[in-house]
Amino acid sequence: xxxxxxxxxxxxxxxxxxVTLRCKPISGHNSLFWxxxxxxxxxxLLIYFNNNVPIDDSGMPEDRFSAKMPNAxxxxxxxxxxxxxxxxxxxxxxxxxxxxYGYTFGSGTRLTVV
Amino acid sequence: AQSVTQLGSHVSVSEGxxxxxxxxxxxxxxxxxxxxxxxxxxxxxxLLKYTTGATLVKGINGFEAEFKKSETSFHLTKxxxxxxxxxxxxxxxxxxxxxxxxFGAGTRLFVKA
Numbered sequence: 409x410x411x412x413x414x415x416x417x418x419x420x421x422x423x424x425x426x427v428t429l430r431c432k433p434i435s436g437h438n439s440l441f442w443x444x445x446x447x448x449x450x451x452x453l454l455i456y457f458n459n460n461v462p463i464d465d466s467g468m469p470e471d472r473f474s475a476k477m478p479n480a481x482x483x484x485x486x487x488x489x490x491x492x493x494x495x496x497x498x499x500x501x502x503x504x505x506x507x508x509y510g511y512t513f514g515s516g517t518r519l520t521v522v
Numbered sequence: 523a524q525s526v527t528q529l530g531s532h533v534s535v536s537e538g539x540x541x542x543x544x545x546x547x548x549x550x551x552x553x554x555x556x557x558x559x560x561x562x563x564x565x566x567x568x569l570l571k572y573t574t575g576a577t578l579v580k581g582i583n584g585f586e587a588e589f590k591k592s593e594t595s596f597h598l599t600k601x602x603x604x605x606x607x608x609x610x611x612x613x614x615x616x617x618x619x620x621x622x623x624x625f626g627a628g629t630r631l632f633v634k635a
Contacts, residue, residue: 412565450625451625456621456622464621507617507619507620508571508618511558511566511568512568513565513567515563515564515565516564
């Protein structure tokens with residue numbers, strides 16, 4: 409199993425540009441999570457999906473952030489327009505819906521907005 | 523409300539010494555408990571978990587943790603630290619029927635030669 413695959417690994421963009429982060433979860437996992445990690449705030453849950461449906465997006469910081477999961481094997485997190493304070497490492501994780509299963513994390517996307 | 527507290531944002535040990543990372547949780551229902559490890563420039567990796575049954579659970583790389591209900595704790599230990607154990611460790615909790623896992627703030631482990 410290739411694990412959770414995120415792309416790109418690094419992204420540098422200018423303020424105001426649109427940024428799209430991509431995630432391929434583990435086949436068979438039906439829950440998907442997007443996290444953001446910064447030194448100041450630590451690990452923050454942005455949104456999670458169950459069976460491709462967004463269940464809780466209360467962690468999405470602003471309307472500039474949006475996430476989709478069009479099918480069981482793909483999800484995107486979009487920031488439009490991007491701002492320097494969005495600079496962080498963004499992780500995608502997948503799991504079975506069972507709460508005792510644990511998460512498998514991707515390697516993350518390091519986003520720098522200049 | 524459910525929560526997780528990790529005592530100590532930084533822990534430093536000498537190589538070969540005991541590693542003890544502390545985690546306490548707050549919950550009104552039986553919890554599922556996890557430890558994750560994050561090496562530099564990598565995602566979090568599941569180290570071990572407690573769901574039901576034996577309260578002492580063993581994980582990868584020689585780590586183990588013991589669930590103590592009376593103390594609402596799930597401390598992570600390793601008898602002898604190795605340089606390669608230097609990383610950040612996250613305690614986490616979830617609950618029956620819940621979708622979300624609650625993560626602690628993390629403890630960075632430094633191992634001195």
